[in-house]
Amino acid sequence: MASEKVVTLTDANFKSAVLEADKPVLVDFWAAWCGPCKMIAPVIDELANEYDGQAIIGKLNVDENRQIASEYGIMSIPTLLVIKNGQVVDKAVGFKSKADLAKLMDSHI
Template structure:
């Protein structure tokens, strides 16, 4: 199951993580976000212990979404050592996200 990231836990869970983190910026009303939800959950299971995979609801956590200039959703940020190393915007195939996670590990 994907982790739940918030404005409050983002620094501890994402920026201070010692493993790469994929953050899915989403909203409950977003159709493409709903399409990506099972993919994000599958990746969370596959990479458990090797990478953190989680979701951040932009409607409830606007501060973090604004900080990273998330303009359209879904937006997935791959963060390693506190820095954004890759960005994916829109619904994409699982393989595309897997290759980005693999390259960050």
């Protein structure tokens, strides 16, 4: 079950939800057919709960939101970007452990 703290990102809300955010944002680029995306989903939910108030955790379905995925050159999924002050400050591609993603987030909070 997805955490209610995970923000659903779209081409339409990306600017306001991510680029104009006052906190670091972890964006999970994913698709429903992607096995590793399904494996990382519970980790994303846990991070959303643990970083509530410190960071924004969001998911963007690349099949439904091709514009943003294209703008950021997403070629493999899952791709996770950390965006702070409107700029990409970190990136991880493929399945990552919760510890790896926590370390990634901690370096930008």
